[in-house]
Amino acid sequence: MKLAINGGKKVRDKPFPDYKTIGLEEQKAVQKVLESGILSKFLGCWHDNFYGGPQVKALEKEWSEYYDVKHAIAVNSATSGLYCAVGASGAGPGDEIIVSPYTMTASATAALIYNAIPVFADIEEEYFCLDPKSIEERITERTKAIIVVDLFGQPYDADAINKIAEKKDLLVIEDAAQAPGVKYKGKFAGTLGDIGVYSLNYHKHIHTGEGCLIVTDDDELAERMRLIRNHAEVVVDPKGYTNLINMVGYNYRMTEVEAAIAREQLKKLDGLVSEIQKNVAYITERLSKISCLNIPKTREGCEHAYYYHPIKYNVEIGEIPREKFVDAVRAELTPGILRGDEHLMVSYGYVRPIYFEPIYQQLIAYGDKGCPFKCPWYNGKLNYSKGLCPVCEKMHFEELIVHDMMKPPMVKKDLDDIVQAFQKVWENRSELVE
Numbered sequence: 001m002k003l004a005i006n007g008g009k010k011v012r013d014k015p016f017p018d019y020k021t022i023g024l025e026e027q028k029a030v031q032k033v034l035e036s037g038i039l040s041k042f043l044g045c046w047h048d049n050f051y052g053g054p055q056v057k058a059l060e061k062e063w064s065e066y067y068d069v070k071h072a073i074a075v076n077s078a079t080s081g082l083y084c085a086v087g088a089s090g091a092g093p094g095d096e097i098i099v100s101p102y103t104m105t106a107s108a109t110a111a112l113i114y115n116a117i118p119v120f121a122d123i124e125e126e127y128f129c130l131d132p133k134s135i136e137e138r139i140t141e142r143t144k145a146i147i148v149v150d151l152f153g154q155p156y157d158a159d160a161i162n163k164i165a166e167k168k169d170l171l172v173i174e175d176a177a178q179a180p181g182v183k184y185k186g187k188f189a190g191t192l193g194d195i196g197v198y199s200l201n202y203h204k205h206i207h208t209g210e211g212c213l214i215v216t217d218d219d220e221l222a223e224r225m226r227l228i229r230n231h232a233e234v235v236v237d238p239k240g241y242t243n244l245i246n247m248v249g250y251n252y253r254m255t256e257v258e259a260a261i262a263r264e265q266l267k268k269l270d271g272l273v274s275e276i277q278k279n280v281a282y283i284t285e286r287l288s289k290i291s292c293l294n295i296p297k298t299r300e301g302c303e304h305a306y307y308y309h310p311i312k313y314n315v316e317i318g319e320i321p322r323e324k325f326v327d328a329v330r331a332e333l334t335p336g337i338l339r340g341d342e343h344l345m346v347s348y349g350y351v352r353p354i355y356f357e358p359i360y361q362q363l364i365a366y367g368d369k370g371c372p373f374k375c376p377w378y379n380g381k382l383n384y385s386k387g388l389c390p391v392c393e394k395m396h397f398e399e400l401i402v403h404d405m406m407k408p409p410m411v412k413k414d415l416d417d418i419v420q421a422f423q424k425v426w427e428n429r430s431e432l433v434e
């Protein structure tokens with residue numbers, strides 16, 4: 001059977017059904033907000049409306065009930081949420097924050113924004129989250145916090161990493177953007193560290209276009225994040241808040257429209273996650289019969305939300321380079337109409353390890369003097385060189401394949417086509433040997 005990449009017939013000509021979570025419920029909720037005329041009620045001063053309008057407050061209450069946390073704080077993006085979290089931690093020039101190199105860029109930039117230094121630790125070979133052993137090696141007397149990431153939808157190793165953090169008195173900020181609605185040993189991802197951040201951007205499990213909720217059980221951290229969200233510097237005085245560290249405010253406020261959508265989306269979360277899990281179980285069983293593919297197991301005691309489904313490729317068995325294999329699989333398939341090729345579909349690796357980006361390679365972030373990397377307050381040793389995180393580099397450049405072809409409303413026939421595409425390339429790989 002000739003491979004599509006060589007001009008053969010595709011396994012799948014028909015576009016896959018679109019992952020679309022927005023429906024009538026959201027339309028109605030938005031309509032109500034529009035009719036009210038109140039699209040945001042935030043005031044950037046010390047006033048009742050400093051905390052936002054009725055939809056934002058209702059969303060925060062419902063989110064905190066669902067996740068069983070004391071505080072939920074709505075902001076306009078998870079990027080802003082991470083910035084609030086680092087701001088609340090009090091980190092600043094001279095401090096280090098341990099971050100993952102394998103994540104969406106903002107989970108490392110959050111350190112830089114406060115002039116702290118991102119220190120990259122390596123990831124786990126099996127689960128792709130931060131490796132506790134590597135974290136321990138990177139801790140210095142300058143370390144202030146750890147930003148852990150529940151990568152691809154799988155919670156980080158909370159038992160081990162929280163223990164390290166406790167011993168060294170470090171704040172744990174959990175980036176749970178990819179892991180809403182799943183648990184680690186009975187507790188929700190996002191609530192495992194001191195502060196957790198969920199994203200509601202268009203690409204995530206549930207969304208409001210752009211948006212985020214931050215969660216914490218800590219009253220003081222919560223209040224600091226609400227201040228940063230909304231022009232802290234002019235609020236601290238009338239509010240009588242005296243700790244001025246990082247009380248430089250932003251406008252990270254969420255509108256009433258997004259909050260109304262988010263309230264409807266939250267109701268759909270459990271159903272969506274369990275559909276995705278069912279679909280992944282179905283394809284995993286079938287893909288694991290292809291001997292060049294190795295499907296990593298899920299961490300003991302964890303649920304996985306499968307923002308992406310990671311697969312490891314064995315080039316010795318596969319005989320052709322991973323890139324060729326994946327390109328050939330993609331060529332067999334036709335993406336959905338709504339997202340087209342803007343989503344991953346099937347890809348080799350996830351994102352290039354973050355320290356390879358030019359700002360780290362050239363040590364230029366703020367101004368032209370190399371701040372914060374070369375700030376006189378910083379007396380540590382920087383390292384952003386190749387080889388810094390060997391497991392991450394091996395996963396990204398050699399072994400990992402990720403795909404997101406398992407989202408509802410895909411049915412068995414759709415999933416069978418995905419499996420068939422992999423199977424066809426595997427069986428006909430000799431066509432791709434040069």
Ligand SMILES: *Cc1c(COP(=O)(O)O)cnc(C)c1O
Nearest residue numbers: 077078079104177178199200201
């Ligand atoms: C999507 C994502 C973010 C950023 O979310 P935004 O809401 O787009 O700012 C941060 N971290 C991870 C791991 C993500 O996947």
